[in-house]
Amino acid sequence: MNSDQLRDKLSSSFIVFENELNGERRTPLHQKRRAAMERFEMKGFPSTRDEEWKYTNLKPLLGTDYKIFHEGEQSLEFREIKRFFLNDIDTYKIVFVNGKYSSWLSETTHRGFDICTFSAALQRHRHVLDEYFGRSDEEPSSTMDLNTAFAQEGAFIRIGKNAHVDKPVEIVHFTTADAGPSFNQPRNLIVLEEGSSAEVIERHRCLGEQETLTNAVSEVFLGAQARLSLFRIQNDAPQAGLIDHTNIHLSRDAHAHTATFSMGGRFVRNDLAFFFNEPNATAQLDGLSLLDGGEFADQHTLVDHRVPHCESREFYKGVYGGAAKGVFNGKVMVRPKAQKTNAFQENKNLLLSEKAAVDTKPQLEIFADDVKCSHGCTVGQLDEEALFYLRSRGIPEHESKALLLYAFGDEVIQRVPLKALRQRLHRLMAQKLDVDFQLNL
Amino acid sequence: MLSIKDLHASIEETPILNGVHLEVKKGEVHAIMGPNGSGKSTLSSVIAGREEYDVEKGSIDLDGQDILELSPEERAHLGIFLSFQYPVEIPGVSVTNFLKTALNETRKARGQEPMSAKELLRLMREKMELLEMDKSFLSRSLNEGFSGGEKKRNEIFQMALMEPRLAILDETDSGLDIDALRIVANGVNHLRSKENAVVLITHYQRLLEYIKPDFVHVLYKGRIVKSGGSELALELEAKGYDWIKEEVEA
Structure with missing residues (x-):
């Protein structure tokens, strides 16, 4: 199998998918799928010749004969997967097993707000899908198009005007060992109407030793004064790959906070984009990559200031040990109309070994003159003086290093307002650093 | 307790210590004085195990055990404590978490049970009182934004908690006003006992008015060129180092 063969397999799978749709085929939504498939077939998978993929080689992940569709349904007992959820607090749960929604493991609601699935929304909220589906990106990448073509399941969250979701929403995608090598394409849609708010936590987890490649898309639309927190825990199994596309659109006075914790897995690529469509909106983008062994994570962000008086603050950190590699590509676009923009970006990295590497590329394109923009990036090593101290x-060498790294990473974790999630992240960080202290810093 | 014989050490091929001999017995306080660049800080760093220094010759024994091959943490577990001349700022690590980790790792290495949070807090409160420190200090990041005096006091606070057998104080008096000096000296005197020893590295005689040494040594060009009782410190204060330099050159 190579990337061309995988593309061919996807093309024939698309025909199979279409044939099973019957009446659905003529809907506007499916027309968007078909258009996306045609674009994907033209472009194919990205290669390192593409500017946006210059430092990130997807090719090794495209050599596997993935299953495009899962057969049958697989059930899991809650106790087997309990550890992947926050345990101290009550949450809504949207759980997928091998791409299929598990009502058994989930806890959803339609009372006051719709926290359910994409497939349920196709039945109940088609007008919402018709309005928003595929609209978040004017120039979709080929992998985003591929997801759009096959979009049929994922989380659907729609919060009505001035409603506040009373507990966090956890979206978890599992793949099980008997699914074999699989290609997963979840599709989320989050619509927060005027004045509403929600907190969302998403993770992907491969439960077996089979190779998986997940190509996920989240489209997010925030109405005026809406507030969203979107947290990602990315510490999947060592043979799991993830390409995530998240596009967030903000209306007047809206606020979005994302925090992405990439702490494992074979390959992670995050394409995270913020679009300011109306004035006075604010965005905070936080991220931490904590990698070792042969792990890889690419944090690709875009903040598009299209209108005046918006503010974006971006703060990404990275720790790379072993032969791990990281990429930070932070593009900030300030368009001519976007006067009085505040845009700040910071990227700090630590390399712990000779073989570890990071490519960091701040990319500011500023076409307005009355703006405040700054960016800074550093690549360093652990402070020897501090270590000796x-x-x-x-404190033994291993623990001393871990303590310094823990403190380094904690600066990002502290930005998460949800205590139960902070505690979980502390535990994951200690686990990753192979130390048994759990400090509340 | 501490026995240093013919110690030669260098950094990046520059020799700094050129045959230091020093015997410290338990219960004693030794002061090591000397002009700038004579190797005082190098000596303390080499005893504590800083790896940038190459020890080419000689030995350092603690209670008859050769410590030169030991890591800094192993030396700490044996009871060696270095109060840093320039304590390092470590953002993100609170004083409490740092001390909890340091004390419990040391206890672990000595085969002792970890200290409970309650016990630890009680101990920290007791020592903070001794050093006239404010409670808010415990939740601050280690040394970050501390004034010079606060950093030094923090060093002595750590020393009071670790209860080392051998404490080396590297220019602990520098940058301290007279009140802070009194508090720090009080902390050191509190630690003194028949079972442990203190090595004070200092430029000035001032600290020695508060902590009376049993022996005073002058380090010059990487060797101890003169030793005496506490009166030697007074003589150095009055006459400076030039006469020593002349004696050595002659």
Whole structure:
């Protein structure tokens, strides 16, 4: 199998998919799918010749004969997967097993707000899908198009005017060992209407040793004064790959906060884009990559200031040990109309070994003159002085390093307002650093 | 307790210590004085195990055990404590978490049970009182934004908690006003016992008015060129170092 063969397989799978749709085929939604498939077939998978994929080689992940569709339904017991959810607090749960919604494991609602699935929305909220589906990106990448072509399941969250979701929403996608190597394409749609708010946590988890490649899309639309927090825990199994596309559109006075924690998996590519469509909106983009072994994570962000008086603050950190590699590509676009823009970007990296590497590329394109923009990036190593200081107090070398890295990473974790999630992230960080202290810093 | 014999050490091929001999017995306080660049800080760093220094010759024993091959943490577990001349700022690590980790790692290495949070807090409160420190200090990031005096006090606070057998104070008096100096000296005197020893590295005689040494040594060009009782410090204060330099050159 190579990337051309995989593309061919996807093309024939699309025909199979279409043939099963019957009446659905003539809907506007499906027309969008078909158009997306045609674009994907023209462009194919991205290669390192594409500017946006210059530092990120997808090719090794395209050599596997993935299953495009899952057969049958697979059930899981809650106790088998309990550890992947926040345990101290009550949450809504939208759970997928091998791409299929598991009502057994989920906890959804239609009371006051719709927290359900894409397939349910096709039945109940088609007008919402017709309005928003496929609209978040004017120039979709080929992988985003591929997801659009096959879009049929994922999370659907729509919060009505001035409603506040009373507990966080956890979206978890599982793949099980008996699914075999699989290609997963979940599709989320989040619509927060005027004055509403929600907190969402998403993760992908491969439960077996089979190779998986997930090509996910989340489209997010925030009405005036809406507030969204969107957290990602990316610490999947060592043979799991993830390409995520998240596009967030903000109306007047809206606020979106994303925090992305990439702590494992074979391959992670995050394409995260913010679009300011109306004035006075604000965005905070936080991220932490904590990688070792042969792990890889590419944090690709775009903040598009299209209108005046918006503010974006971006803060990404990375720690790379072993032969891990990271990419940070932060593009900030300030269009001619976007006067009085505040846009700040910071990227700090630590390399722990000779073989570890990071490519960091701030990319500011500013076409307005009355703006405040700044960016900074650093690549360094652990402070030897600090290390000696800690060791001289009896803290062994391994623990001393971990303590410094813990503190480095904690600066991002502290930006998460949800205590139960902070505690979970602390635990994951300690686990990753292979130390048994759990400090509440 | 501490026995240093013919110690030669260099950094990046530059020799700094050229045959230091020093015997410290338990219960004693030794002061090491000397002009700038004589190797005082190098000596303390080498005892604590800083890896940038190459020890080419000689030995350092603690209670008859050769410590030169030991890591800094292993030396700390044996009871060696270095109060840094320039304590390092470590953002994001609170004083409490740092001390909890340091104390419990040391206890672990010594085969002791970890200290409970309650016990630890009680101990920290007790020592903070001794050093006249404010409670808010515990939740601050280690040394970050601390004034010079606060950093030094924090060093002595750590020392009071770790209860080392051998404390080396590297220019702990520099940058301290007279009140802070009194508090720091009080902390050191509190630690003194028949079972442990203190090595004070200092430029000035001032600290020695508060912590009376049993022996004073002058380090010059990487060797101890003169030793005496506490009166030697007074003589150095009055006459400076030039006469020592002349004696050595002659």
